[in-house]
Each structure stands twice: as C-alpha cells, then as structure tokens.
Amino acid sequence: MCQLPEKLLAPVLNFKKCLLLEIAFNRMASYELVFKKSVAQDLRSIPKKDVARILKRIEDLRDDPRGEECVKLSAKERYRVHQGIYRIIYEIQDSKLMVIVVKVAHRFSVYRNN
Numbered sequence: 001m002c003q004l005p006e007k008l009l010a011p012v013l014n015f016k017k018c019l020l021l022e023i024a025f026n027r028m029a030s031y032e033l034v035f036k037k038s039v040a041q042d043l044r045s046i047p048k049k050d051v052a053r054i055l056k057r058i059e060d061l062r063d064d065p066r067g068e069e070c071v072k073l074s075a076k077e078r079y080r081v082h083q084g085i086y087r088i089i090y091e092i093q094d095s096k097l098m099v100i101v102v103k104v105a106h107r108f109s110v111y112r113n114n
Contacts, residue, residue, distance in 0.1 A: 031062050031092075031099045042104040050084060057083040058090075058101055065092045065099045078102065086110075 043051050060067070061081070070079050073089070081088050087110040089103040103110060 031065055031097050033058065033062055034098055034100045036100065036102055039101050039104055046086065046104070050086065054083045054086055054088065054104055057081060058088060061088075061090065061099050061101075065090070080110075082107070 043054070046054065065079070067081070069081050071081070072079050078089055078091050080090075085107055086104060087107050088101060089110060091100045091102060092098075093100065
C-alpha cells in the first residue's frame, strides 16, 4: 500500500475535520419549538391544507430561525416569515435555543392587536 506524504494529506485531513465540526455544530444548534396557547386557536381558522404547509415552515425554523426569508420586526424583538398568504410571527431566545411561535394569521390581520 502506498502512503502519501503528510503535507499532501494535511489539507484533506483539515477539510474533513472542518466538515465534521460543521455537521456536529448544526446538529447541536437545533432550536426547540414552543407555541403560545393562542396559536392553536389561530390555526383552527385556517384551512387544513394550509395548516400543513404552515407547520412544515415552522418546523424549518428549528434549524435556521434567521433564514434568508426571515424579517425582523422593528417594533418588538420579533421576527416573521411567510407561508403563502399567512404570516408566522415568532421570537428567538438564543440563550435557551428556543423559538417561540407567537401568532399565525392572514397577512391582512396578523399585526392587529399584537
């Protein structure tokens, strides 16, 4: 069996090490999802096919709560993402690795009384 010189292997080994660290970090950094009680009531008024899509979108927040489509709301420490004509309003607690879903509603009514 032929062995390659160490200086040729070093970049490959470093790359593998970095890749493993990145994979481990991504698994560790998964956020816990918490829903306010009022979100259940919000979801009852939405058609079931849309609810399934909304829940999938919320589940995606577990891995990346500040993704590309995320918009920080200026009035409060809250964020929003959209799923079709619906908006999902949530808070992020980095210290606890927690995403708190605050409200889910149609885009016209989501910011009223919030």
